[in-house]
Amino acid sequence: MSDKEVLLTPDGLKKLEEELENLKSVKRREVAERIKIAIGYGDISENSEYEDAKNEQAFIEGRIITLEKMLRNARIINNEEIDLETVSIGSTVIVEDVEFGDTMEYTIVGTAESDPGQNKISNESPVGKAMIGKKKGTIVEVSVPAGIIQYKIVDIKK
Template sequence: MAEEKQHYMTEEGKQKLEQEVNYLKTERRQEVVERIKVARSFGDLSENSEYDSAKEEQAFVEGRINQLEKMLKNAIIIEEDSSNNTEVALGKSVKFKEMPDGEEEVYTIVGSAESDPLEGKISNDSPMAKSLLGRKIGEQVTVSTPGGDIEVEIIEVN
């Protein structure tokens, strides 16, 4: 049997996933069951699009529960290490600027389960994070992106 993927996450990220699983199991699952009951009352199931839609939603909800439970089972909590603020690591925020004179950007490197680029959280599996991890303040790093390679300089790590 293949080894299951480990999922890095902060304690906050783990709590969010636990809340989502709880919501899906206690509320969403019941809502879908009610939809199925109502759709069954419409008659012939072979031509009942409402029933088909509800069953598809049920499969999605059960799949999501299964996915989240596996992630939580294989969760590795990212410990905050405030002693080393010179090296880019999982759970740290990194400020860098595009070279030669680009604007500064700040991202926190988190596990894929809680990445949200719009909130400034990037996955440790992303090309940007992979290029920055283990690097130190002042280093210039080449990052491969879909738009081509870019050169960045690490300014700050928190």
Template sequence: MSGKEIYLTYEGLKKLEEELERLKGEKRKEIAERIKQALAFGDISENSEYDEAKSEQAKNEMRIAQLENMLKNAVVIDEDEVDTNSVRLGTRVKVYDMDLDEEMDYYIVGSTEADPLEQKISNDSPVGRALMGKKPGDIVTVQVPDGVVRLKVLEIYK
């Protein structure tokens, strides 16, 4: 991963830090113990337990490096300083889906934190990109995998 800025809320930053701590601590110890047990079986040339543990160790170290790089490039969105005059990172936005005749709330976050099941959408997603910079009353038309949606911005809040 390059030195590209990673936008995170305080909550997202804390989750990444906790994951990194877990991977560096208990996960490393767990893998080291599995490798030690596998070595006790003797010949490692045909030892699937050893191979699996070493593979898991490599994946763990890769994720640690990825997390460290993300945290090094993290830009924390201070929700107290978020301007709610228009849709931007860190804002919550209530929209009206004109085709489905229903209201939805989205939390605009960086791509690292996006989780559609929690209504957290990335500013890089089609809907997020279309909403960025919009104000209450604005209508956007967005191409999504299921077709085209028309959304009206109703409210922007923290």
């Protein structure tokens, strides 16, 4: 991962900090205990519990490094920075599918926070990228595998 700026909302920052704290204080101890128990079983060359614990340990340490780098390069998007005239990171956007009339609500976030299941989409995703900088009433076109979807920006909120 490069040292590029990581854009986060205050909520996103809090979640990353909590995940980092949990990995450092809880998960590290749990996996160290699993390794100790697995070593107690004897020959580690053919010990699957030991292998699993070592793999989990490597994953945890890698995630800690990634989170620390993200937090070091974080720029927090505060509510005051969110413009209600144009879509930006931190905006909650209500859009209408021009063809079908379905209405959806998305919050535009940095890639580190994106969670499509929670309707938090990245500013670098096709839909997010198409909406950034646009105003209410604008129709944006998004290329998807099935073709092009047109969304009308109905409202922009904080």
